[in-house]
Each structure stands twice: as C-alpha cells, then as structure tokens.
Amino acid sequence: MTIAALLAGMFLATYLTRASFLVFGHRLRFPPALKAALHHVPVAVLTAIIVPEALAPGGQVDVSLGNPYLLGTVVAAVVARLSGHLLLSLGVSFAVFGLMRWW
Amino acid sequence: MTTIRHAIFAGARDALPLMIGTLPFGVIYGTSAVAAGLSPLAALAMSVIVFAGSAQFIAVSLISGGAALPVIWLTTFVVNLRHALYSATVHPAAQGWGLRWRALVAFWLTDEVFAVIEKRLMERGNDALLPYALGAGGGFYLNWLTWTAIGAWLGQQFPDLAGWGLDFAMIATFAAMIAPQLRAPTPVVVALAAGTTAWLTRGLPFKLGLILAAFAGVAAGVWMDHRRKAREAAA
Numbered sequence: 001m002t003i004a005a006l007l008a009g010m011f012l013a014t015y016l017t018r019a020s021f022l023v024f025g026h027r028l029r030f031p032p033a034l035k036a037a038l039h040h041v042p043v044a045v046l047t048a049i050i051v052p053e054a055l056a057p058g059g060q061v062d063v064s065l066g067n068p069y070l071l072g073t074v075v076a077a078v079v080a081r082l083s084g085h086l087l088l089s090l091g092v093s094f095a096v097f098g099l100m101r102w103w
Numbered sequence: 104m105t106t107i108r109h110a111i112f113a114g115a116r117d118a119l120p121l122m123i124g125t126l127p128f129g130v131i132y133g134t135s136a137v138a139a140g141l142s143p144l145a146a147l148a149m150s151v152i153v154f155a156g157s158a159q160f161i162a163v164s165l166i167s168g169g170a171a172l173p174v175i176w177l178t179t180f181v182v183n184l185r186h187a188l189y190s191a192t193v194h195p196a197a198q199g200w201g202l203r204w205r206a207l208v209a210f211w212l213t214d215e216v217f218a219v220i221e222k223r224l225m226e227r228g229n230d231a232l233l234p235y236a237l238g239a240g241g242g243f244y245l246n247w248l249t250w251t252a253i254g255a256w257l258g259q260q261f262p263d264l265a266g267w268g269l270d271f272a273m274i275a276t277f278a279a280m281i282a283p284q285l286r287a288p289t290p291v292v293v294a295l296a297a298g299t300t301a302w303l304t305r306g307l308p309f310k311l312g313l314i315l316a317a318f319a320g321v322a323a324g325v326w327m328d329h330r331r332k333a334r335e336a337a338a
Contacts, residue, residue, distance in 0.1 A: 006175065007153060012176075013180035018190050028191075043324075044316070046280060047294040047297040048312075049161065077278040077282035079279070086279050
C-alpha cells in the first residue's frame with residue numbers, strides 16, 4: 001500500500017465533509033434522514049471493529065474468560081458504563097489485560 | 104488588534120482541557136501506527152494531513168488487519184460524515200469570513216474543536232468568532248501533532264510495543280467510548296446488528312465485513328427510529 005495514496009484518500013474523505021457547508025455553502029442542504037442515520041454510525045462502526053478483535057484476537061477464535069482481549073474489553077465497557085469515566089475504565093482494563101497476559 | 108489577539112488566546116485556552124484529554128489518545132495513536140507498520144514519519148504525516156483522531160485510530164486498526172485502500176477511505180468518509188453537520192452549524196456565522204479562512208477553519212473542524220467553537224457561538228454569537236476558532240483549531244492541531252510525534256517516537260524506540268497488546272489499547276478505547284451510550288434500546292440493537300454482522304463476515308478479504316457491519320448497524324438504528332416514531336404516532 002502506498003502511504004501517499006492512503007493519506008490523499010483519507011484527507012479527501014475527511015476534508016470534504018468538513019468543508020461541505022463552510023466552503024461550498026448555499027448550494028447544499030443536509031437531508032434530515034441522513035442526519036438521523038449518522039447518529040448511529042459511531043456505535044455501529046466501533047462495535048464492528050471490536051467484536052472480531054475481542055472474540056478472535058489475531059484470527060484465533062477464543063470465546064472464553066481466559067482470553068485477555070475479551071475479558072479486558074468487557075471490563076473496559078462495564079467500567080465505562082458504570083462510572084462514565086473514560087480514562088478510569090481504560091486504566092482498569094489495561095491492568096486486567098496486563099495481569100492476564102504476563103502473570 | 105488586541106481584541107483579535109485576545110480572541111485567539113481565548114480559543115486556545117478554552118480548548119486546553121480537551122487538548123489534555125487527547126494526550127493519551129495521541130500517544131496511543133502514534134505508537135500503534137508505528138506498531139502497525141507505518142514509519143514514524145507516515146504516522147505523523149497522517150496527523151498533519153488528515154487530522155481526524157477517531158478515523159486515524161480506525162485506519163491504523165484496518166491497516167494492521169490488512170484492509171484494502173478503498174475500504175479505509177470509505178470507512179474514513181462514513182466515520183467523518185458527522186463533520187458535515189458541524190460545517191453546516193458554523194456556516195451561518197462564517198459568511199463574512201472570506202473563503203481562505205473558511206477553508207482553514209474547516210480543516211480544523213474536529214469533534215473537539217467544533218465543541219469549543221459551538222459553545223462560544225451559543226454564548227457570544229459571532230463576536231470575534233474567527234480569531235477564536237483559529238486559536239482553538241490551531242492550538243488543538245499543534246497539540247495533536249505533538250502527542251502523535253511523541254507516540255511515534257515511543258513506537259520506534261520500543262519496537263516490541265506491538266507485541267505488548269497495543270491492539271488491545273485500541274479496542275478497549277473503542278469499547279469504553281460506546282459503552283455509556285448503551286442505555287437506550289436503539290444503540291443496543293445497533294451494536295448487536297453491527298457486532299453480529301462483523302462476526303459472521305470476519306472471513307471476508309480486505310476487511311469488507313467492516314463496511315457491511317457498519318451498514319447493518321446503521322440500518323438497524325434507522326429501523327428502530329421508524330418503529331419508535333410509528334408507536335409515538337399511534338399513541
């Protein structure tokens with residue numbers, strides 16, 4: 001993969017969204033249905049990344065509590081959900097992951 | 104002149120708490136990018152040219168998973184589409200700014216920078232908004248580049264970091280970001296649809312399953328919204 005192509009495409013994909021109204025202004029209207037759909041994008045994309053990585057780290061399926069990726073991810077989610085504190089949940093989940101991996 | 108300088112400073116100052124908040128993510132991004140096989144310069148170049156925290160994170164995890172370029176581009180676009188909403192929100196206040204300044208502020212319009220600008224817009228309206236936005240955007244940009252550079256340097260100094268579970272740091276971060284949203288039924292259904300699809304399609308090449316799963320999740324969310332509206336209309 002060429003880095004130049006990677007960055008050029010990512011730049012366009014990012015900048016076009018941000019420049020849309022500010023630069024191209026009046027000719028655009030934001031469709032309300034798209035706005036409602038966008039609301040679901042972060043949860044959909046992030047879950048889609050998490051699930052295979054947590055249940056099959058490195059491509060090896062391991063659905064057990066002995067899988068540090070799975071248990072660590074569950075801990076991160078539970079602590080974040082209960083405390084609402086992002087950095088706290090990361091600290092706790094990194095500790096769990098580290099202990100399981102190297103103890 | 105002093106008002107302008109003052110507004111630039113105020114923008115940077117108001118962005119400061121969010122800058123500190125992105126420290127760990129900038130460092131983790133830089134380190135992970137190098138661990139995923141990008142050169143430190145390429146890792147930094149992505150921050151300089153693209154400047155989109157969450158999309159950069161996702162791109163790195165896609166690169167290490169062997170995704171094809173179009174999949175990375177499309178995912179970046181889908182993940183960043185919400186920035187068009189920010190662009191639309193700032194646009195009415197930006198009409199007198201001149202194209203060059205609007206283009207520059209647009210480049211810096213991340214989630215965090217938009218949050219700072221929008222708060223100012225609510226409180227003070229259009230008063231010195233451009234220098235304020237430049238202070239917030241420029242400050243946040245330099246901040247992101249600094250943490251990225253430090254992370255990339257760390258990744259280069261300690262090449263073994265890749266084996267230490269940095270891939271875990273990414274997914275833990277993602278999980279912690281979405282978990283607080285899983286209180287209402289709709290986001291839970293979105294997560295279930297996306298997660299199940301991602302699991303079933305994980306064998307597809309180039310990480311194409313990610314795109315399918317993202318669309319499945321969003322479709323489930325739209326369907327839930329329709330159902331709720333139909334119920335509300337009936338009640």
